Amino acid sequence: MKKYASKTLLVIAGPTAVGKTAVAISLAKKLGTSIISADSRQCYRELTIGTAKPGQEELKAVHHYFIDAFPASEAVTAADFERLALGYLEEIFSKSDIAIACGGTGLYLKALTEGLDDMPPVDPAIVSELDAQFGEAGLLWLQEQVRTEDPLFFEQAETGNPARLLRALAFVRSTGKSITTYRTGTRKDRDFRIIKIALELPRDLLYKRINRRVDDMMKAG
Known part of the structure; x- marks a missing residue:
């Protein structure tokens, strides 16, 4: 019940x-x-x-x-x-x-x-490092990193949204897998x-x- x-x-x-x-x-x-x-x-x-x-x-x-x-x-x-x-x-x-x-x-x-x-945890050190790099290099750099390291996510992503791009990049660098593989719906x-x-x-x-x-x-x- x-x-x-x-x-x-x-x-x-x-x-x-x-x-x-x-x-x-x-x-x-x-x-x-x-x-x-x-x-x-x-x-x-x-x-x-x-x-x-x-x-x-x-x-x-x-x-x-x-x-x-x-x-x-x-x-x-x-x-x-x-x-x-x-x-x-x-x-x-x-x-x-x-x-x-x-x-x-x-x-x-x-x-x-x-x-x-349910998602595996992301390494906080990687998150901090990416935040700093994004602050220096900007959105175009971030987009290229995600395009290269997680092309599956990039094809579906809102590429003008840095928060989502940063999360996806931190995820793939922490786990070695695309964040899309954990999206079961x-x-x-x-x-x-x-x-x-x-x-x-x-x-x-x-x-x-x-x-x-x-x-x-x-x-x-």
Whole structure:
């Protein structure tokens, strides 16, 4: 029998500025529950401008997990989020039948609802060395290294994303294998019910909201 068969996770997703936070907070107040932030930048205490964190009044009104949980100097991965979020759910479900996850980092939401593939550890020394080399040599150097050492990943990769390229390169240098060989796509069975809500707005209205948000952030400093 599933431990949390009677429990439900509401997942609020959607593009930037569509109104995810407002909807999540409104639902959390009505349902008497807490929110897990599924945002890869809002977890850093020093990153406030540009991350659209909930305001202080909103944070007081509803308890949020994962916001301001780490210093910016600490790397946080989707696997870290999966582990932490499942722990947050244990705490929330001990008090409520419903929990809410809200955020714009799709990989984090996938990690929470479907799980991630198990990966062998990466050598921290290799990670540090690559970070330093990337800082000196730049993106073109990084792209060429990945193209040479893990061509299978490079064919599928978002080649303009240095974080993913660095992870793939560190992985192949640590294990001798392409990171793609560990991607099985197997979905983990969660023992709670999951309801996904995707918010949308007409493009013109969404762009106006994004522009207004940027203006507000600039005014805030």
